[in-house]
Amino acid sequence: MSTILVTGGGRGLGRATAEKLARSGHHVVLHARRAEAADAAAAAIRAASPGAQVTPHAADLSTMGAVRSLAGELLAAHERLDAVLHVAGVMQQSETRRLTADGYEETLAVNALAPFLLTGLLLPALERSPAARVVNVSSRLHLPDSRGPSVDLDLDDPMLERGYGPDRAYKNSKLAVLWVTYEQARRLAGGAVTANAVCPGFVPLTASDSAHGAKRLFMRTILVRMPFAVSVDEATDSFVFMATDPSLDGASGGFYGERHPIESSPESHDAAKAARFWALAERLTGFAWPA
Numbered sequence: 001m002s003t004i005l006v007t008g009g010g011r012g013l014g015r016a017t018a019e020k021l022a023r024s025g026h027h028v029v030l031h032a033r034r035a036e037a038a039d040a041a042a043a044a045i046r047a048a049s050p051g052a053q054v055t056p057h058a059a060d061l062s063t064m065g066a067v068r069s070l071a072g073e074l075l076a077a078h079e080r081l082d083a084v085l086h087v088a089g090v091m092q093q094s095e096t097r098r099l100t101a102d103g104y105e106e107t108l109a110v111n112a113l114a115p116f117l118l119t120g121l122l123l124p125a126l127e128r129s130p131a132a133r134v135v136n137v138s139s140r141l142h143l144p145d146s147r148g149p150s151v152d153l154d155l156d157d158p159m160l161e162r163g164y165g166p167d168r169a170y171k172n173s174k175l176a177v178l179w180v181t182y183e184q185a186r187r188l189a190g191g192a193v194t195a196n197a198v199c200p201g202f203v204p205l206t207a208s209d210s211a212h213g214a215k216r217l218f219m220r221t222i223l224v225r226m227p228f229a230v231s232v233d234e235a236t237d238s239f240v241f242m243a244t245d246p247s248l249d250g251a252s253g254g255f256y257g258e259r260h261p262i263e264s265s266p267e268s269h270d271a272a273k274a275a276r277f278w279a280l281a282e283r284l285t286g287f288a289w290p291a
């Protein structure tokens with residue numbers, strides 16, 4: 001039995017992934033933003049699968065202080081972690097830039113900086129596993145030809161003080177996740193911890209949770225039926241595969257979708273940009289990756 005941390009486990013893909021993992025006998029460390037959501041999800045999973053081992057934890061991942069507190073709590077409660085699945089993520093709907101209490105653009109903070117920091121702080125628990133996996137959730141939306149405004153991460157303006165838009169912020173954050181993943185894989189090479197990224201595909205049902213009004217209805221009734229739509233079951237199968245499938249033993253530095261490797265953009269493989277973002281992430285989170 002593995003001990004697997006799933007962030008964003010209170011609802012959406014994180015919640016469904018936590019349930020699948022617990023049902024198949026893993027000890028799930030279930031994170032949600034609020035304690036009530038974590039407790040409710042854990043209780044519901046236990047009720048549906050008697051004997052399931054689920055331990056709830058809560059933290060708002062938008063501030064680095066809260067990520068640090070969560071990591072401290074997790075390290076105290078769980079000596080070893082066999083996988084960390086960073087599912088929590090935000091897709092803003094507001095056209096207005098939102099700043100966190102740290103003064104960071106919220107999408108970058110939650111989607112890229114929080115997983116970067118949490119993984120770094122949890123390394124001691126991951127390194128106690130004979131083979132641990134870091135799974136970062138990215139998106140094909142980081143590809144330059146994806147719908148809407150192109151990804152455009154200006155490392156001199158990572159907080160989008162100029163030219164903010166919710167889609168741009170989301171795409172940038174998912175490119176940053178790939179830079180972090182590939183750099184983590186380089187730094188972890190030769191050890192027992194691997195790092196990979198995954199795109200669950202377009203899941204209108206859970207994505208619609210952050211939409212409102214007619215857009216939400218359209219996603220829930222029309223888009224869910226489209227051939228390109230991915231079901232919650234398929235998407236969570238991808239996440240479970242990343243965290244547990246033996247075929248990935250030792251595999252690191254990859255990007256996956258639908259349980260097979262997929263291509264990420266040429267820019268995501270730009271090691272110089274990855275190194276610049278890494279240095280920025282270290283500065284913004286105040287965490288220096290161990291040498």
Ligand SMILES: NC(=O)c1ccc[n+]([C@@H]2O[C@H](COP(=O)([O-])OP(=O)(O)OC[C@H]3O[C@@H](n4cnc5c(N)ncnc54)[C@H](OP(=O)(O)O)[C@@H]3O)[C@@H](O)[C@H]2O)c1
Pocket residue numbers: 007008009010011012013014032033034037059060061062086087088089090091110137138139140199200201202203204206207209210
């Ligand atoms: N759905 C898609 O089509 C799609 C496609 C590609 C990639 N993804 C990625 O897959 C992941 C899951 O997506 P989803 O569709 O399940 O999204 P979702 O239904 O919107 O769920 C997002 C999860 O992240 C949590 N979260 C957001 N901000 C947080 C914060 N500040 N602190 C703690 N938790 C926070 C939410 O908790 P609350 O309940 O507290 O808000 C929720 O559990 C995300 O990383 C997303 O970017 C999704």
